[in-house]
Amino acid sequence: MRTVCIVGVGMTQFGRFKESNVIELGRIAALNALRDAGIDKKDIQVAYAGHARTGQLYNRECGIGQSVLWELGISGIPISSVGNFCSSGSTALRDAWMAIGTGMYDVAIALGVEKLTGRAGKGRPLTSDGVELLTVMGFSPPVYFGNVATRHMEEYGTTKEQLAMVAVKNRKNAGPNPRCQYRDPITIEEVLNSPLIVEPLTLLNCCPTTDGAAAAILCSKEVAKRYTSKPVEIAASALSSGPYKKCKDITTFGADRCAGKDAYEISGIGPEDIDFAEVHDCFTIAEIVHYEDFGFCKKGEGGRFIEEGLSDINGKIPVSVSGGLMSRGHPIGATGLAQIAEAVWQLRGVAENQVKGAKVAFTHCAGGFQDTIELGDVQSSAVTILKRGW
Amino acid sequence: MPTHESGSTAQSIEEYIDPRLKPLIKMPESPSERPRLIGNKCKFCKEYFFPKRVLCPNCLKEEGLEDVLLSHRGRLYTYCIVKAAPLGFSAPYAVGYVDLPEGLRIFSPLTVDNEKELQIGMDLELFVDKIREDETGKTVYGYRFRPFSI
Ligand SMILES: [Zn+2]
Numbered sequence: 001m002r003t004v005c006i007v008g009v010g011m012t013q014f015g016r017f018k019e020s021n022v023i024e025l026g027r028i029a030a031l032n033a034l035r036d037a038g039i040d041k042k043d044i045q046v047a048y049a050g051h052a053r054t055g056q057l058y059n060r061e062c063g064i065g066q067s068v069l070w071e072l073g074i075s076g077i078p079i080s081s082v083g084n085f086c087s088s089g090s091t092a093l094r095d096a097w098m099a100i101g102t103g104m105y106d107v108a109i110a111l112g113v114e115k116l117t118g119r120a121g122k123g124r125p126l127t128s129d130g131v132e133l134l135t136v137m138g139f140s141p142p143v144y145f146g147n148v149a150t151r152h153m154e155e156y157g158t159t160k161e162q163l164a165m166v167a168v169k170n171r172k173n174a175g176p177n178p179r180c181q182y183r184d185p186i187t188i189e190e191v192l193n194s195p196l197i198v199e200p201l202t203l204l205n206c207c208p209t210t211d212g213a214a215a216a217i218l219c220s221k222e223v224a225k226r227y228t229s230k231p232v233e234i235a236a237s238a239l240s241s242g243p244y245k246k247c248k249d250i251t252t253f254g255a256d257r258c259a260g261k262d263a264y265e266i267s268g269i270g271p272e273d274i275d276f277a278e279v280h281d282c283f284t285i286a287e288i289v290h291y292e293d294f295g296f297c298k299k300g301e302g303g304r305f306i307e308e309g310l311s312d313i314n315g316k317i318p319v320s321v322s323g324g325l326m327s328r329g330h331p332i333g334a335t336g337l338a339q340i341a342e343a344v345w346q347l348r349g350v351a352e353n354q355v356k357g358a359k360v361a362f363t364h365c366a367g368g369f370q371d372t373i374e375l376g377d378v379q380s381s382a383v384t385i386l387k388r389g390w
Numbered sequence: 391m392p393t394h395e396s397g398s399t400a401q402s403i404e405e406y407i408d409p410r411l412k413p414l415i416k417m418p419e420s421p422s423e424r425p426r427l428i429g430n431k432c433k434f435c436k437e438y439f440f441p442k443r444v445l446c447p448n449c450l451k452e453e454g455l456e457d458v459l460l461s462h463r464g465r466l467y468t469y470c471i472v473k474a475a476p477l478g479f480s481a482p483y484a485v486g487y488v489d490l491p492e493g494l495r496i497f498s499p500l501t502v503d504n505e506k507e508l509q510i511g512m513d514l515e516l517f518v519d520k521i522r523e524d525e526t527g528k529t530v531y532g533y534r535f536r537p538f539s540i
Contacts, residue, residue, distance in 0.1 A: 124474060124475070124476055124477065127476060132410060133410055133411070133441070134497055135476070136408050136410055136411065136521070136522070136530070136532065137411075137485070137497060137498070137499055137521055137532055138472060138475075138476065138479050138483060138485050138499055138521065138522065139485065139497060140472075140476055142472075142474075143470060143472060143485055146470025146471075146472075147468045147469065147470050147485075147486060147487060148468075149470070150468045150469055150470055150486075150510070151467070151468035151510065154468070154510045195473070195474070196471075196473040196474075197472075197473060197474045198470045198471065198472050198473065198474070199470060199471040199472075199473060199482075199505075200470070201470075244447070246437070246493050246494070246495075247489065247493060247494070247495045248495065250467070250468055250487065372441065373414075373440060373441060373496045373497050374439075374440060374494060374495060374496055374497075375467075375487050375495040375496070375497070
């Protein structure tokens with residue numbers, strides 16, 4: 001594999017956009033990425049578009065990438081859809097990374113887009129993709145994470161206050177970031193007293209319903225020199241499905257452990273080298289589990305890690321410095337690439353909530369449930385490690 | 391939370407079981423029997439599966455799989471209480487994962503008189519009762535677990 005760099009990123013504002021459709025959102029993000037890279041659209045040789053729910057919500061399972069790029073005059077090249085639950089955007093990035101890394105192409109665009117506000121069942125949790133047997137019995141994503149939280153609290157003494165601290169920290173991080181859906185500061189009391197969704201998780205322990213898109217332009221390191229003096233290197237991009245295990249431990253995600261281990265091995269970078277992380281904080285308890293699964297702290301110490309301020313912007317490993325899914329929102333297929341865009345700005349030193357001197361970034365997206373009744377792992381996890389290429 | 395409707399026979403309840411759950415549940419044929427979950431077991435690697443698999447993922451053999459009735463008792467591994475209900479469900483309701491002696495950790499709706507009764511590790515027993523309503527408002531049954539004391 002040759003070294004691959006990111007030379008341009010772009011995203012839309014994240015929020016609820018009744019008037020916009022997925023194609024428009026995708027077009028804005030892709031155009032922003034092209035302009036950021038200062039690249040001619042004719043130089044794009046291959047494209048991957050991540051989206052997870054456009055089939056169910058808009059009767060459009062394929063072709064989102066073609067439609068978006070057609071509006072930008074990019075056609076006659078390989079374009080494919082990448083559907084991989086909440087990791088769809090990060091998987092699109094990984095496909096682009098492999099396409100260039102193997103030497104097949106020199107320049108690629110990875111795109112992620114989703115519009116969730118059009119869905120039916122307003123005020124109710126988004127149901128999961130598939131998992132019909134579970135859904136008829138009352139399952140939903142917050143149910144899974146409610147079960148994680150109950151067990152984590154029982155086994156490790158994690159408290160509701162510690163869960164709330166994740167929401168408070170991520171909202172504080174969102175304050176300066178104009179792309180976030182929610183930016184006003186919140187308190188532990190407000191998180192604890194917000195309406196219960198799935199006990200022990202209140203509304204402010206859950207990420208919101210959001211529309212948005214994000215994109216990145218990737219090149220080989222050689223080609224990157226033509227466009228920028230500050231290329232961001234992809235040190236590793238790892239992907240794993242959930243390992244099948246009888247009587248799985250619900251307080252750890254096997255897919256995340258596999259992807260994290262691979263990313264650390266491929267890059268030769270360990271948790272001690274990371275300057276900040278953007279993790280999949282779809283629910284507050286998830287961020288606490290991620291601290292443990294990625295080796296930011298020991299198993300069972302995630303609650304303490306947040307309480308002691310170790311994941312704060314000035315802590316040992318600042319986590320979700322952009323505001324995370326909790327504040328930016330989680331348009332499923334777009335999230336992975338939004339994390340990449342935020343991480344690239346951090347490494348260039350131009351982020352609004354800047355981590356001083358950040359040189360190495362860790363991003364992580366995960367999601368999806370196995371369509372069975374036995375307790376299963378999350379079905380996709382993608383970890384990307386980025387570093388300054390200058 | 392729903393309670394068992396006295397007087398309903400196993401046959402009349404069976405009509406109301408969600409069609410997707412029906413193949414997983416064996417209703418009692420006499421008053422002394424209990425409803426059971428139907429799983430299968432691979433005779434080569436001895437692993438149990440629920441719902442049944444058509445192919446053992448360890449051995450990749452179809453011929454080793456035999457139907458088994460799973461234990462109607464289990465232990466609560468973890469749980470949560472849903473306060474914002476999906477369509478067809480009425481909140482609050484409890485759901486969780488139950489450990490069966492066959493080495494299976496399965497999702498199930500839970501029935502308790504009071505949410506505070508729920509404790510990780512508590513003994514539970516299987517029964518069949520209402521789980522939700524369908525689009526037309528018709529009652530849909532499925533399997534559930536409830537506290538069991540000797
Ligand atoms: Zn076998």
